Amino acid sequence: MRQMKLGLSIASAGYHYSAWCHPDVDVRSATSIQHHVTAAKIAERGKMDFVFLADWSSILSVDDTRIARDREQAQVKVDPTLAMAAVAVVTKHVGLMPTASTTYWHPFNFARRMAAIDHLSGGRVGWNMVTSHGLDEARNFGLDKPLDSDTRHDRAREFLHVMRGLWDSWDDDAFIRDKESGQFFRPGSVHALNHEGRHFKVRGPLDMARPPQGFLPIITAGTSDNSQDLAAELADMCYGGQPNIEAARAYYTSVKGRLPKYGRKPEDLLMMPGIQCYVGRTQAEAEDKFALMQSVMPKEVGIGQLIVNHFPDLSAYGLDDPLPDLTMRNEFLGSEKLGGREPELTLALMRRARDEKLTLRQLFDVALCGFWSLGVIGTPKSIADMMEEWFTTGAADGFNVQPPYLPGGGEDFVDLVIPELQRRGLFRTEYEGRTLRENLGLPRPPSLHATAVAEAAE
């Protein structure tokens, strides 16, 4: 029977913008390795496939004084690959999915880093591959603006190609280590890459044994044509951000529909929308949790987040005033800050605010608690019902759970919702394999060179 895959997104102290203000949350979560370890152990207790660590290589818009950046938690964080290296050695089963940029990493350094973590974890690391469209990131790497989308995605493709070549540098059976004869490895078992492409020139070989998984599971995200094509061509999973089932089904169909042109089958890619939930044993308990979280959010953070997301400046309005007819702020649209992207989530939210005549407080409730993706406040049963519907009607193959705050929000999901999913046979009760690939149901790819040998023998 087909079962869901589940990831736990553990960035910062949770996915609510003011998670760090929650009374039960450690204010230092984002830079504390203990926080990452605790979250990973919660995911492991719930038999979840992986923990996911979102990232970008900068702090954000600190020079825009309208945004209360000093009240936000997500500005400070640790390097996600290294955080996962540390988590790897104190966990046993859970997969580790750090974010890293194909634009700001060099492939040789990255191939080493990730192969190292795959060895440290016994084959449990994957990669959230991003191409980095942020202006603040560009400025940390000598650029005045981000590279254009086509260039970034072209570079990402070539980057992955180089990864494959580097990770396959040594054959699986290269190392003999025979102390008697003095032979450490088999001559002919190591292969230089000699890659020369548009973006990279890398000779290789990599100075590390082939990663236990051979090739790392890849997750990507994004709704642009370029992002969807990249996912369809190269990814194993796709992290979605659709706030309702219609949008999620459309996205699911759109991405999966692109797979055949890359010679892949629909089941070769798992669609994993984000879901943020407030779980209570009763609906009232869930709503209390939500209300507590919302109550600690300062108005300035809400206003600033709206500005960042291209809403008009609403600072003159009271929280319970009706809002004016909302029209999009123009100055950033099409500007370098958006890098040519359509702010589609913002446009959808704007429409909803207009249609439902939301007050500022209600707008915060929808937007600023982090409900850009699927958000739900409910009981284990109502949440499982919804997940089951998404899972069985072409909207999702699994979910990235975005706890509003950690560790409490993660524990609630694992202790209350997962047992319900397990009862319904929708989720595993034990890990099937030892590696992340095995748990995701992905075969271990043969080495490029093993394939060459096999073909030559035919």
Added chain:
Amino acid sequence: MKPRKRMMSLGLSIANLGYHYAAWRHPDVPADGNMDFRHFVHCARLAERGKMDGIFLADSSAVRDLDRPAIAREMEHQLVKHEPTALLTALAAVTKHVGLVPTASATYNEPFNLVRQLVTLDRVSHGRAGWNMVTGFSIDEARNFGLDKVAPSDERHERAAEFVAVMRGLEDGPIDHQGKHFRVRGSLGVPPVAHRIPIFTAGESDNAQELAARCADVVYGGQPNIDDARAYYASVKGRMAKYGRDPDELKMMPGIMAFVGRTLQEARDKFDRMQALIEPRLGLGLLTVSSFPDYTGYDLDGPVPDLPMPGGRKSEFVVGALAKAKRENLTIRQLYELVSGGFWHLGMVGTPTMIADLMEEWFATGAADGFNIQPPCIPVDAEDFIELVVPELQRRGLFRTEYEGTTLSEHLGLRRAVPMAEVA
């Protein structure tokens, strides 16, 4: 307040399976250890048991000289290795006291990425991160990063100095740096625990010494005898004044490879046993890769023939070793055994007393402020050093018996390091 008695700093170099080329063939060495986390946990805990300042991981971003058929690479253990920063961050999660010093290149990293990673290591370890800064002289590394040749030394060292300026800026807060090699406008958002992450460097060239005098906290020296080490010590420290630095702000820590025995005979037996494990093909190849002439085809037990020197980097060690071979009428086998022993730096075969005597002399007479211990075989020779030599140094009051501080800066007694309150 009474000034604290000057004590040695000690680092444990744990790269590969030891600093002897045949280390992996030692019966008690795990041949697959350099990809096995448990091996490194054992090493790190040994270093903590010995109250050592830090563990140090040498590195280069390449498989070197793979395409030179004269070199028997398939008999070597150090072609595959762990990635130092990831490995040490993982070790940070399972250790408490010991400093963690990965090697990383200022030439092949972006400052924002690397500084962020070092600060992460520092955060995970609560202030125990260091950085061994290298500039990458190997053609094999250059070719992995899109280059056909290595950038000239001047350029690499200039870039490294600017790299450190960016790093020190990012450690302090937001920067808007515009330099010849980097433009970085931004902030890490999070400072290191101990304010500044200690920087290690090495190298004898003028460029390397200037860079060390300007910005290093520790210099990893490689002098094989006390006269050279004293000259190097004076030369590096003598350059510091022009950068407004006090000589005490920099610790000179030569490498030392010691075969330790409870008796001299036991130490010699250990040494002989390791030397016997060097196959002729490996030995000849190592001479080649070490910039000696290629002696393939000559009688191994005949005298070292007078062949022309190959081009490339001139090494004082090679010149010195050939002079010694001529002077002492060494055979080719004896020459490669000399070289293969790994005694590029200070080497010693002796009892704890003899080794402590030598270290004390270096420490007390302007040749060293501490040492980087390079065990011939890991973990066995690291165990011997910690069980036999460290107690002798402690008895003499030359080395700590307990950790006094919590950060690497505190272990090293770096004057400049001002521990800050936890900020985050």
